[in-house]
Amino acid sequence: MVYRVLGRALGFVGFTVQYGCIAHCAFEYIGEFVVCSGPSMEPTITNHNVVFSERISRHLYRIEKGDIVIAKSPFNPRMNVCKRVIGIEGDKVCTSEPSDTFKTHTFVPRGHVWLEGDNLSNSTDSRSYGPVPYALIRGRVCLKVRKVRKFYIMYNLHYPYRFCAYWWGVGFCYLLLLFLFAVALTGFRRLWGFEMVLTGSLFDCSCGLLIVSGFCARVRTAGESKPALTETDYFIIN
Amino acid sequence: MAQKAGRRYVRAFVSGFFVAVPVTVTVLDRLAYVARVDGASMQPSLNPEGASAPDVVLLNHFLQNILSPKNPKQKIIKRVIALEGDFIKTLGYKNRYLRVPDGHLWIEGDHHGHSFDSNTFGPVSLGLIHGKASHIIWPPNRWQKIKPSVPPDRRPMLNWGESTEDEDDDEEK
Numbered sequence: 107m108v109y110r111v112l113g114r115a116l117g118f119v120g121f122t123v124q125y126g127c128i129a130h131c132a133f134e135y136i137g138e139f140v141v142c143s144g145p146s147m148e149p150t151i152t153n154h155n156v157v158f159s160e161r162i163s164r165h166l167y168r169i170e171k172g173d174i175v176i177a178k179s180p181f182n183p184r185m186n187v188c189k190r191v192i193g194i195e196g197d198k199v200c201t202s203e204p205s206d207t208f209k210t211h212t213f214v215p216r217g218h219v220w221l222e223g224d225n226l227s228n229s230t231d232s233r234s235y236g237p238v239p240y241a242l243i244r245g246r247v248c249l250k251v252r253k254v255r256k257f258y259i260m261y262n263l264h265y266p267y268r269f270c271a272y273w274w275g276v277g278f279c280y281l282l283l284l285f286l287f288a289v290a291l292t293g294f295r296r297l298w299g300f301e302m303v304l305t306g307s308l309f310d311c312s313c314g315l316l317i318v319s320g321f322c323a324r325v326r327t328a329g330e331s332k333p334a335l336t337e338t339d340y341f342i343i344n
Numbered sequence: 345m346a347q348k349a350g351r352r353y354v355r356a357f358v359s360g361f362f363v364a365v366p367v368t369v370t371v372l373d374r375l376a377y378v379a380r381v382d383g384a385s386m387q388p389s390l391n392p393e394g395a396s397a398p399d400v401v402l403l404n405h406f407l408q409n410i411l412s413p414k415n416p417k418q419k420i421i422k423r424v425i426a427l428e429g430d431f432i433k434t435l436g437y438k439n440r441y442l443r444v445p446d447g448h449l450w451i452e453g454d455h456h457g458h459s460f461d462s463n464t465f466g467p468v469s470l471g472l473i474h475g476k477a478s479h480i481i482w483p484p485n486r487w488q489k490i491k492p493s494v495p496p497d498r499r500p501m502l503n504w505g506e507s508t509e510d511e512d513d514d515e516e517k
Contacts, residue, residue: 240416241411
């Protein structure tokens with residue numbers, strides 16, 4: 107009796123480890139959902155928007171100018187920032203305010219990128235802390251989740267549609283969720299005939315449920331928690 | 345009959361594949377990583393004989409290891425000299441004295457003349473750290489645990505946190 111319980115427990119642990127590793131690989135190498143906070147990317151991404159960021163471009167070194175990326179903050183490795191890439195290595199970027207008479211420029215050094223938020227008046231970005239090393243970039247934001255009547259849809263943030271094409275991106279996300287849903291709820295036996303993946307047992311369903319909830323709950327937050335003070339704020343106080 | 349056996353083999357292979365690959369990738373990312381040290385920038389602590397007998401180190405992900413700020417595809421291994429908030433005296437950097445900014449580290453190779461480190465590219469962000477070199481595992485006569493220590497002439501002048509805790513990082517390819 108004890109051996110049976112022990113056997114089942116070990117089997118459960120084994121399945122959890124396997125699915126956990128598959129989930130880790132998916133989040134690390136394919137993509138994840140991110141909750142963006144802060145006003146620095148308005149009007150493209152507003153406060154508390156959920157976006158889907160893909161990791162493939164970053165690992166293949168295919169981040170280009172104009173992409174919106176999620177990067178680790180250079181000053182706090184536990185915080186993430188969501189900004190647009192304005193310049194890649196070798197580019198000349200303008201560092202002065204639009205109101206200045208004399209424009210100053212810098213060149214982006216090798217291995218770095220220049221990030222700026224879309225809401226230029228309310229964003230701390232490379233204009234304050236300088237170019238950011240490429241290796242701090244985590245992923246490229248490609249889809250945004252929006253509520254249309256009663257349904258959540260995802261639409262592409264980039265034009266022209268590149269690499270993560272609209273239908274590929276949306277199809278992949280929905281297929282992944284559908285697959286996990288099938289594992290968890292239907293206990294579908296022998297999908298493709300692979301007993302290791304789906305056995306229909308209770309443990310498998312619960313592991314699948316864990317993964318689905320993990321996938322939904324593991325949203326990263328990106329963005330500043332409070333907006334940066336600008337010159338107009340001082341005028342209002344006075 | 346042969347077709348059924350073939351199909352069983354394919355099934356066994358793919359199911360094993362779906363177990364082995366994610367588990368291996370997760371272990372390499374999260375737990376431990378083995379890396380070979382190239383170059384002379386960390387002599388004499390690592391690689392004392394140079395290219396003829398390169399050291400292999402075990403990198404423990406519970407602490408750090410670093411991606412180069414100049415080339416994101418390259419990993420470099422150096423010693424951490426100063427943490428955020430410390431004031432240090434630099435060797436050949438554009439500022440003679442420097443306070444390490446928040447969220448950054450100052451790293452240096454042990455072999456000062458032949459080292460591409462913070463004296464060239466300045467303080468590095470903590471987010472670039474990949475893992476900490478904890479043991480030398482090859483060649484067998486060099487099995488040892490790497491002890492964190494700062495050379496006495498490179499200690500920071502003033503530190504805000506506890507006294508110098510340093511780690512070795514990874515290799516220059």
